[in-house]
Structure formats: structure tokens, C-alpha cells
Amino acid sequence: MTPTSLVALVTGGSRGLGKNMALALARKGIDVLLTYNSQQAEAQAVVAEIEQLGRKAAALQLNVGESQNFAGFFAQVQAVLRNTFQTDKLNFLINNAGIGIHAPFASTTEAQFDQLVNIHLKGPFFLTQQALPLLADGGRIINISTGLARFALPGYAAYAAMKGAVEVLTRYQAKELGMRGITVNTVAPGAIETDFGGGAVRDNANINQFLASQTALGRVGRPDDIGGVVAFLCSEEAGWVNAQRLEASGGMFL
Template sequence: MDARVLDGKVALVTGGSRGIGRAVAERLGRDGATVAVAYARDETAADEVVARIRAGGGRAFPLRAELGRHGDAAALWAAFDAAAERHAAAAGVDVLVNNAAIGRSPDLASLTEDDFDHVFAVNVRAPFFIVKEGLSRLRDGGRIINVSSGVTRIAMPEIIAYSATKGALDTFTLTLAKQLGPRGITVNSVAPGITDTDTNAGWLRGNPEAEAAAASLATLGRVGQPEDIAGVVAFLASDDARWVTGRVIDATGGAGL
């Protein structure tokens, strides 16, 4: 894609301070969007992302938004409205990336009801109500991109509840695409495989055996990088993807083929 293809657009990326969300925020910023970098607790990391986007000539602002509680979506949008008045050229949002998620959950034997409620609150309820509360702000012709996971087609019993949340998110994507099609708004999921992020750092980084095992799962023969996923999101955010909606885009490097 040509540089600055998102000039004049406003993007909101949840979980934008690290990992895949950070790479997505920085990529959309390089492509010309004004990026709201939403984060839960790590203000320093969010500020670093904003600084990197601005250093590259882009526009961005941090947005504190802790998800997983009732009222979290309304609070996020209230904070967005207040910040956008200062940082964005126009009200509203063009690209919404629902990336924030709890990355792990116990297996079935160890899972508690509290574990189940928490992972669904962050991974499913939050994006559902972020979209619901944001529809009046989302401009016609906009983009909603939900970050799903390859575990919706590759069984991993050790993270069964997490996998179920991503299946729910994909169904949400499909149904929402049908509802918002008349407004020209596309809705798609991106499904990464094993990716070198802070969430996986504890077992992956500095462990050659684990890295080799993870790489062997992908047909392309390596562990995914956050920038790999950001490139797919950037495509879906662009006008080049205007005729793609209701789809799950596999970004696992061909895992499980």
C-alpha cells in the first residue's frame, strides 16, 4: 500500500501499549491515521507508543481504559470524546481495532467460574459493548477489526476458555458485518498464531527448544512477529479492503495446514 493511505482518518486501538496492539497502533500511525492508543494500566508503555508515532510524523494520543468491568465501554468512549477534541481534526472514528484481551486461561480441570467470567468479560463483553457504544461515533465507510486467534480452528485444551472467547468474537464479527453492511462499514477478524509478544515471553524468549517447537507449527517455519499481524490489520483498515467483510483472516503463518 502507498504510505499515508489513512490520512484524515481516526483509529482507536484497544490494548495498544504492547505486543500486537502496539505494532498495530504504530503501523496505522505510519499510514497516516490519528491513533488513540488505549491501555489498561501501563501509562509509560502507552506514552512510548504515542511518542514513536509522533516521532515518525504521525498523530496519536494515549487513552486509559481498563476493560472487564460493567461500564467500561462507556468510560472508554467518554475518555475518547474528551481527548479527540484536542488531538483529532474531526469528531468520530473511522477504524476500531478490538485487540485487548487476556491471553491465557486455565484448562478445563483448573478453570474456576471467576476465571471464566473474567476472560469473557475482557475478550467478549468489552468489544461487544465498545462497538455498541461506539456506533454513533463510527463513520459510514469505517472499519471494525477484531483480533481473534488461530485457536478457533486449532484445538488447544490447555486454554479452553480463551479459545471459546475467540470463537464468540468471530461469530460477533460475522453477524455485525451483516448489520453494518448498509452503512458501508466492514467488519473482519484477524487470527494470529503463536506470536513473539510479552504474553508469550515467559515460555518462548530465550528458550531455543520452545522457539523451534513453535516455529515448526507454522508452514512458513518461524514464530510470528507483531508486525506480521499489524500488516494484515493495516490492509483491512485501508480502502483496498473495501470489498472484504464478515471474514476471519488467518494470520498464523499456515499453522496446522
């Protein structure tokens, strides 16, 4: 089947940064298949927004913490690629879906730790592995990390440790997939005003003010600060960027 367009798979695309990434990709002329965990209505609203931009879009349910369901998910992906996008290949994979758990190191439970492993490390590891047969040669993989893998704020030991592992994984993926012309990079956002982790950065004025004071540009981030970075890494201009960690934090804790 001859591809008629470029298609990106964005996990967690129904809200927050994932939604912004999906829309930024669409504005670059890329069709988008996004996933949602529970927010189907929100996901369909994003699909409608993308279609209003003149691109094709679709949404599928996926819990990235349940890797046992990935084979069935990719059977659905194949059908959607064929029926909605008239292609049999993905060009871009953005591993964005995730949750935030704020817990001091001393009181982090094993259940919290395991949940973070499943969603932030095991999920992207095996989701990407199973996506490889559908990913076109010369494609792009973008893993989403966090500024917390570079600087440390109390309460994020487990979460940041998973993201640090993702950054190492990115380099290994780049090394092993380079023979197919596939680049793999990490985008590490700083503090962003979204509902992530309960919306503390957005809704707590004291937290917002503190983080803004520690950022060279004098404010915390907004979703629009991140989507364009991901879209850039999917562009021809970024073809020689590989195995890199690109922090988009406005210069936090310099």
C-alpha cells in the same frame, strides 16, 4: 466538525501486537488513539513514536473487562477527538486488548472463565456498541481472534472459546452494520513472540521450537507479522473484504 484526518482507536496499544498495529496504522497515514490498562509510560512512549512518524496520537486508560465504565470512556474519547484530532468521528476500531490464561479444561475456574468472558467477549461486544455513534459511515471494525479458534492446543479451552464467539460476532456485526457501509473482519494471529500469556512463546525455547516445527514457514510469528495485516484491512484496497476471518499464522497446523 469536518474531519482533517482518519483516526483509529486501538485497544491495548501500549505493547505487543497492539503497539505494532498502532505503528503500522500510523505508517499508513492514520492518526491513532490507543488505550492501555496499567502501562501509562509505555503507552506514552508509543504516542511519541507515532508522533515521530508525523501522525497525531493520544492514549487513554481503559480496562476492557469493566464495561460499566465504557460510557465515561467514550466521553473522554469525544473530548480527545475534538481537542487532539480536530474531528468528531472515529474511522477505525481495532478490538485488540486482551489477556492469556493457560489452564486445562478440567481445572479452569469459574473466576478465570468470567474474567475471559468480560475481557474477550463482553468487552468488545459493548465497547463496539457504544462506539457506533462515533464511528463514521464507511468505517472499519477489526476484531482480534486467535489461531487457537481453528486448531486446538491443551490449556486454552476457555480462551479459545471466547475468541470463537468473537468470530461469530464479527459476522453478525458485518451483517447489521453493512447498511452504514461499515465492514467488520477478524484477524487471527498464530503463535507470536511477545510477552502475551507470560511470554511463553518468546521465552521458552522448547515451546518456540515445537510451534515453529508445526508452521509451514518454519518459525513462530513476530509482532511485525500482524500489524500490517490490520493496516491493510483499514486501507481502501480492503474495502470489499467483509465478514471474513483472516488468519496470520504462517500456516500453522496445516
